[in-house]
Every structure is written in structure tokens, then in C-alpha cells.
Amino acid sequence: MSTTAIDIHPSYQPEGLEGQGFFATSLDKVVGLARANSLWPLPFATSCCGIEFMATMASHYDLARFGSERLSFSPRQADLLMVMGTISKKMGPILRQVYEQMAEPKWVLSMGACASSGGIFDTYSVLQGIDRIIPVDVYIPGCPPRPEQVLDGILQIQKLAESEERRRRESPEYKALLAQYGIE
Amino acid sequence: MSELLEIVKNKLQDKFGDAVLASEMHYDFPVFILKKELVKEALKFLKEDAELNFHFLTTMCGLHHPENPAESEFGLMYQLHNMPKNWRIRIKTFMSRENLDMLTVTDVWKTAGWMERQEFDFFGFNFVGHPNLKRILNMDEMNYFPMRKEYPLEDMQRDDKNDKMFGR
Amino acid sequence: MNATSSTYDEKQYSTLNLGPTHPATHGIFQNILTMDGEMIVDSVSTVGYIHRAFEKLAEHRPYNQITPITDRLNYCSSPINNMGWHMTVEKLIGAEIPKRAQYMRVIIMELSRIADHIVCDTVIAVDTGAMTGFLHLFQYREWIYEIFEEICGARLTTNIGRIGGMERDFSPKAWEKLDHFLKNFPTGLREFQKLVDRNRIFMDRTINVGGITVDMALDYGFTGPNLRAAGVDYDVRVANPYSSYEDFEFDIPVGTNGDTYDRYMVRMEEMWQSLRIIEQAVKNIPDGAYHADLPEFYLPEKQDVYNKMEALIYHFKIVMGETAVPKGEVYHSVEGGNGELGFYLVSDGGRQPFRLHFRRPCFIYYQAYPDMIRGGMLSDAILTMSSMNVIAGELDA
Numbered sequence: 092m093s094t095t096a097i098d099i100h101p102s103y104q105p106e107g108l109e110g111q112g113f114f115a116t117s118l119d120k121v122v123g124l125a126r127a128n129s130l131w132p133l134p135f136a137t138s139c140c141g142i143e144f145m146a147t148m149a150s151h152y153d154l155a156r157f158g159s160e161r162l163s164f165s166p167r168q169a170d171l172l173m174v175m176g177t178i179s180k181k182m183g184p185i186l187r188q189v190y191e192q193m194a195e196p197k198w199v200l201s202m203g204a205c206a207s208s209g210g211i212f213d214t215y216s217v218l219q220g221i222d223r224i225i226p227v228d229v230y231i232p233g234c235p236p237r238p239e240q241v242l243d244g245i246l247q248i249q250k251l252a253e254s255e256e257r258r259r260r261e262s263p264e265y266k267a268l269l270a271q272y273g274i275e
Numbered sequence: 276m277s278e279l280l281e282i283v284k285n286k287l288q289d290k291f292g293d294a295v296l297a298s299e300m301h302y303d304f305p306v307f308i309l310k311k312e313l314v315k316e317a318l319k320f321l322k323e324d325a326e327l328n329f330h331f332l333t334t335m336c337g338l339h340h341p342e343n344p345a346e347s348e349f350g351l352m353y354q355l356h357n358m359p360k361n362w363r364i365r366i367k368t369f370m371s372r373e374n375l376d377m378l379t380v381t382d383v384w385k386t387a388g389w390m391e392r393q394e395f396d397f398f399g400f401n402f403v404g405h406p407n408l409k410r411i412l413n414m415d416e417m418n419y420f421p422m423r424k425e426y427p428l429e430d431m432q433r434d435d436k437n438d439k440m441f442g443r
Numbered sequence: 444m445n446a447t448s449s450t451y452d453e454k455q456y457s458t459l460n461l462g463p464t465h466p467a468t469h470g471i472f473q474n475i476l477t478m479d480g481e482m483i484v485d486s487v488s489t490v491g492y493i494h495r496a497f498e499k500l501a502e503h504r505p506y507n508q509i510t511p512i513t514d515r516l517n518y519c520s521s522p523i524n525n526m527g528w529h530m531t532v533e534k535l536i537g538a539e540i541p542k543r544a545q546y547m548r549v550i551i552m553e554l555s556r557i558a559d560h561i562v563c564d565t566v567i568a569v570d571t572g573a574m575t576g577f578l579h580l581f582q583y584r585e586w587i588y589e590i591f592e593e594i595c596g597a598r599l600t601t602n603i604g605r606i607g608g609m610e611r612d613f614s615p616k617a618w619e620k621l622d623h624f625l626k627n628f629p630t631g632l633r634e635f636q637k638l639v640d641r642n643r644i645f646m647d648r649t650i651n652v653g654g655i656t657v658d659m660a661l662d663y664g665f666t667g668p669n670l671r672a673a674g675v676d677y678d679v680r681v682a683n684p685y686s687s688y689e690d691f692e693f694d695i696p697v698g699t700n701g702d703t704y705d706r707y708m709v710r711m712e713e714m715w716q717s718l719r720i721i722e723q724a725v726k727n728i729p730d731g732a733y734h735a736d737l738p739e740f741y742l743p744e745k746q747d748v749y750n751k752m753e754a755l756i757y758h759f760k761i762v763m764g765e766t767a768v769p770k771g772e773v774y775h776s777v778e779g780g781n782g783e784l785g786f787y788l789v790s791d792g793g794r795q796p797f798r799l800h801f802r803r804p805c806f807i808y809y810q811a812y813p814d815m816i817r818g819g820m821l822s823d824a825i826l827t828m829s830s831m832n833v834i835a836g837e838l839d840a
């Protein structure tokens with residue numbers, strides 16, 4: 092893990108031209124900065140990992156320090172889908188529907204071994220990793236991951252959000268990626 | 276607890292005669308094996324009898340013994356509890372694969388509703404008279420009964436797990 | 444619309460889908476409600492959204508590898524599940540556990556009961572609009588997790604203890620943290636109670652909401668705090684004492700109405716009783732071994748595995764599941780966070796259980812939910828669910 096992931100904090104200033112009374116930088120960077128520091132996560136918490144997420148949200152670890160305390164339970168207004176816990180085959184279609192309902196730009200964070208790969212449940216009823224149905228940006232290992240790891244995962248997402256090109260979501264590569272999953 | 280075994284055994288034998296196929300202690304539990312046809316009546320009797328008063332259905336579960344002879348391949352276990360006296364007993368019964376019908380006990384204990392649905396889901400027991408016998412935990416589209424011993428634990432449709440990678 | 448006189452009499456119901464990812468359900472449950480305005484006329488629950496096939500999985504794992512599966516049943520109080528499983532196997536093999544280990548288990552189990560009830564009670568408060576209490580008490584829950592971490596290295600899915608005792612003695616640091624917790628938690632809990640217990644809004648929202656009668660509760664197989672809230676003083680710790688619970692002095696709180704407020708209060712009081720038990724256990728814990736002398740089943744210390752031939756052999760045998768287990772069937776139950784958590788284990792002498800059935804209290808009592816919310820308001824239904832403390836992992840196995 093590189094330490095640069097920690098660079099993002101409200102006083103972070105992108106590269107640009109500075110002078111008396113003005114600061115000029117590219118639009119991409121300004122938009123990225125705004126997006127990264129005001130992510131609205133949608134907690135898709137199904138099981139044990141969700142309980143660790145509760146701890147992350149609560150007073151001791153305090154997710155609010157990273158500009159993500161506004162949980163959006165409506166997929167329409169969320170930027171970040173946090174999948175926490177086992178996703179069974181019965182749940183799979185619902186997860187996908189939630190993902191499809193989210194507006195671009197959207198990121199996906201897969202928390203815990205179960206969401207990432209099925210974890211210890213290599214069984215007939217468990218989906219072996221959510222990346223079989225939706226694209227994932229950041230995986231957090233652990234069963235369950237410690238709250239510190241979750242915070243780190245969110246910082247990684249912030250880094251992605253911050254450095255993302257503004258036109259990426261319209262690019263043919265991105266469309267091809269979604270097409271792989273059969274998502275329009 | 277072995278006096279409980281005697282009490283219940285005598286009561287059951289008085290009432291149902293030779294429907295009591297076996298009775299023994301398994302650790303701290305008196306266990307009775309009953310004929311399948313009379314299980315429901317016996318459970319009802321055990322609940323309603325004033326002295327025994329097994330008013331609480333603790334749990335029930337299905338069993339699959341492929342090594343048993345065909346007529347006793349599948350089994351069901353009911354565990355009853357009399358809370359004031361702290362008596363607990365277990366009732367078991369066996370049946371063949373062809374005939375997995377069993378009278379429901381949902382009218383005796385409401386709690387049996389989901390327990391029976393679960394055992395239907397896992398083993399395919401057909402609880403006759405159950406108000407809503409559908410799969411409960413698995414998807415409705417599932418076409419087999421996963422807890423039967425002949426089905427593997429792992430997803431049978433997985434293609435990414437080839438033997439080369441897993442050293443099998 | 445067809446304007447004959449009869450259609451005016453006919454009521455129009457609307458259908459409302461609640462879940463499976465509704466934020467207010469605290470887990471993955473779906474309820475399809477038939478509504479008459481704000482009133483619930485009927486509801487149908489769908490469960491199984493995180494069915495993970497525990498029972499099948501357990502048939503494919505050696506005994507000591509089943510502990511991690513039990514962690515994930517009721518993940519708010521994993522250690523109780525772990526201990527329940529260990530005790531089941533110990534019952535099967537007829538092992539005697541030293542007193543010290545039993546007391547250590549009691550301390551851990553009661554701590555996790557507190558952690559479990561903190562989650563449930565604060566979430567009830569959150570659902571009535573009191574977020575502060577949640578943020579406040581979760582700090583104490585963090586402390587409990589720190590104690591667990593000190594003992595076993597994990598926070599939530601603890602995998603604590605071994606078949607035959609504990610994996611190690613409590614470290615001095617663990618005792619220190621436990622002391623710290625015992626000293627400070629009463630203040631925090633009292634503050635929370637002052638904030639919520641007699642709060643007008645809270646009382647109006649919870650009293651006479653989602654009630655259940657004793658007969659119904661027994662018919663539906665309720666156990667644990669939910670049954671006690673309805674007025675039955677059934678507690679496995681007292682009815683069938685395990686792990687030396689008979690040595691401790693504690694009360695069983697019971698409610699009268701079985702409504703949301705009673706469930707909340709019973710859990711509150713249970714936390715105080717748990718504290719009492721822990722204090723007694725800490726005071727009276729005897730010296731001695733922290734595990735039984737059971738080389739065939741108790742995983743040897745890592746130090747010995749590297750240095751002693753015998754330990755290495757036993758380690759290998761246990762991990763590969765080569766030890767002979769007696770044949771038989773046993774049932775053992777413990778008082779979990781939500782009620783009687785039972786393990787029905789059938790062994791055929793092989794390395795894995797032949798059949799392992801979990802009696803999962805959540806699964807059993809959640810089916811009463813439609814009956815409990817019928818005739819109530821939609822907002823009360825949410826409160827009823829959170830006060831029942833339905834844990835998806837335990838519900839769906």
C-alpha cells in the first residue's frame with residue numbers, strides 16, 4: 092500500500108497555476124476533488140461485514156471524517172456502492188438491479204472475503220464473488236476487514252474518484268466493460 | 276433422566292402399543308423411534324397429556340442416512356420440551372425415499388410452519404396439510420434438495436474450479 | 444371504475460414492498476405488506492437472501508473447523524456460538540473442562556451478550572430517532588471488541604476457544620482492559636438509560652407496540668429475551684446450567700406485555716445482570732489449567748508443535764481429522780443473544796459430523812412477525828423488527 096493514498100484531505104490542492112487572487116487548474120481536477128470528498132455511499136450490508144461497517148460509521152472510527160457520513164439509501168443518489176457481506180444467488184439479481192439504478196459516475200467497493208470471492212462459503216447457494224455480476228473498483232480483504240481497512244478502502248476509492256478523467260464514463264472502453272457484464 | 280424415559284415410554288406404549296419401535300437414552304436425552312404413521316398423533320398426545328405436557332417444540336430436522344436399508348433412508352427428528360418440569364425428549368421416525376409424506380404438525384405448533392418448510396427445502400419431505408409448503412431458504416428455481424447426501428456441497432455449475440488448479 | 448353500490452363497500456388495499464434492501468430493516472428481509480392506509484392488514488415474509496448452507500458445509504468440515512462457521516450465525520455475539528459448539532463436542536466426547544476455563548468462558552460469553560444487546564437496544568433507539576445513544580454506547584462496544592482482540596486476536600468473528608478449553612490464558616493486558624470496561628461501562632449504560640428509558644417519545648413509540656401474548660410466544664417457539672419480555676422466565680443458563688452458570692448469582696428479568704418496550708427493557712436489565720456475572724467470575728476465578736488434558740482433541744500450542752514430537756503428531760491428527768470420535772447423537776443448547784441456540788450433532792465416528800443441525804432462535808421466532816405487526820402502523824412494524832433483534836446470518840443460516 093502506498094502512503095500517497097492518504098494525501099487526500101480537504102486542504103489538498105491540485106496542481107495548477109497560482110497567483111495573486113487566482114488559481115487555475117483543469118476542470119477535471121476540480122470536479123475530481125469535489126467528487127472525492129463528498130462521496131455518498133450506499134451501504135449494501137447483508138451480514139457480518141455490515142456489523143463491522145456499523146462500527147466504522149459509529150463514534151470510534153467515524154467515517155464522517157472522510158466526507159462520507161451521508162449514507163444514501165437510495166441508489167439514485169449514491170456514488171459509491173459498498174457491498175458488505177455474503178451475496179447469495181438469491182440476492183444476486185437484487186444487487187445488480189441496485190447497481191443499474193445508480194447514476195454515473197459510480198464506484199463499487201467490495202468489502203470482505205465473501206463479497207470479493209465467496210469467502211469461506213464455497214457452497215451451492217453463495218455467489219462466488221460479486222465481480223461475476225457487477226464490476227468492482229476496490230476490494231477489501233478480510234473476514235471481516237477491520238474498520239481501519241474499510242477506511243483505507245474508502246480512501247482508495249477517493250483516489251480513484253479524484254484522478255478519474257471526466258470523460259471516462261463516455262469512453263468506448265468503459266462501455267465495453269459494462270457490456271461484459273451485460274449492463275447497458 | 277432415565278426415569279423420564281420410563282414414564283414416557285409407558286405412556287406411549289399404553290396409547291400406541293407397538294408403534295414405539297425403540298427407546299433409549301442418548302446422552303441426556305430420551306429418544307423414541309416411532310412408526311411414521313403415528314408420529315403426528317403421538318406428538319399431539321405428548322403435548323396434550325396433562326402429566327407429560329410437552330408444550331414446546333424446540334426444534335425439528337431431517338436426516339438422511341444413505342447407509343440405512345431403503346425403507347428407513349430418510350428420517351425426521353422432533354425435539355419437545357416441557358418447560359416447568361424441564362423435561363426434554365426427542366422423537367424420531369424413518370421413512371423411505373419413495374414415500375416422504377408426513378402429516379404436518381403446524382396445527383399443533385405454529386412454529387412448525389417454517390421448520391417444516393426448511394426441511395422440505397433441504398430434503399424434500401412432503402408435509403401433508405402444510406398451509407404453504409414452498410422453498411424457504413433457497414431459490415424457487417432450484418430443482419434438487421441440497422442436503423441429501425448425494426448432492427455435493429459446491430455449486431455444480433461452477434466452471435472456474437478446474438482440477439488442475441485445485442490439485443484434485 | 445364500475446360504480447355499483449357494492450364497490451363502494453369494498454375496501455381498496457395497497458401493496459407495499461418492504462425490503463430486501465430497505466434501510467430500515469437492518470438486514471436482508473423482505474416483507475410484502477398489504478396496507479389499508481397506514482394500517483397493516485397482512486404481510487408475507489421472504490427470507491433466505493443470505494442462505495449460506497451452514498448445515499451442508501458443516502458436514503464437510505472436521506470438528507475444529509466448524510467453529511468459524513458458528514461465528515457467522517449470530518455475528519453480534521459470535522463467542523457464545525463458538526462456546527456452544529465447543530460444549531456440544533465436549534459433551535459428545537465426554538470431556539471435563541477445568542473450572543478456570545469454564546469461568547473464562549462465562550466472562551467471554553457475558554461480554555458478548557452485552558455487545559449483542561448494545562446493538563439491539565441502540566438500534567431500537569435509532570429507529571425512534573435517538574441517534575446519540577447509538578454513537579455513545581458503541582464506544583463501549585469497541586472496548587469489548589478490544590478485550591476480545593486481546594484474548595483471541597479478532598474482533599467480530601472471534602473463533603474463540605478450542606474444543607477442550609481456551610487457546611490461551613487471558614493476558615495481563617486483557618485483565619486490565621476488562622477492569623477498565625467494568626469500571627466505566629455502568630456509567631455509560633446509566634447515561635444511555637437516562638436518555639432513553641423514560642423518554643416520552645420513546646415510550647409513546649414503543650409501549651403497546653408489537654406485543655405478543657405468552658401463549659402465542661410459546662406456540663411460535665420464542666426463546667430468549669423475546670420470550671422473557673412476554674413473561675416466561677425461561678433461560679437456558681438457569682434451566683440447564685452449562686459452563687458453571689450454577690455458581691453465579693443473577694436474576695432473570697421478565698416483562699409483562701411482550702411489547703417493544705418490554706423487549707428493550709429486558710435486554711437493558713440483562714446487560715446489568717451480565718455485568719454482575721462477570722464481576723463474580725472475575726472475583727472468584729480459580730487458578731489452574733485453562734484447558735482440559737485432551738491431547739486427542741485439544742489443538743496443542745504452536746510452540747510445542749514446533750518443538751515436541753508428540754504435539755506435532757496430535758496437531759497433525761487433529762487438523763487432518765484423524766482422531767476417533769465416538770458415535771452418537773447429542774443436543775446441547777446455550778443461551779445465545781437471541782434465545783436458545785441449540786446444536787444437534789449426529790456423529791458416525793468420522794472426521795466430520797454426519798449431520799449438524801442448528802436450532803437458530805431467530806429463524807424460529809421471525810415467523811411470528813406477520814402476526815405481531817398485523818393491525819399496527821407501518822412505522823411500528825420497523826420498530827417491532829428491530830426490537831426482535833432479527834439477525835440475518837442466524838435467520839438464513
Ligand code: SF4
Nearest residue numbers: 139176203204205234
Ligand atoms: S467476509 Fe467474513 S465477516 Fe464478511 S460477510 Fe463474509 S463471512 Fe461474514
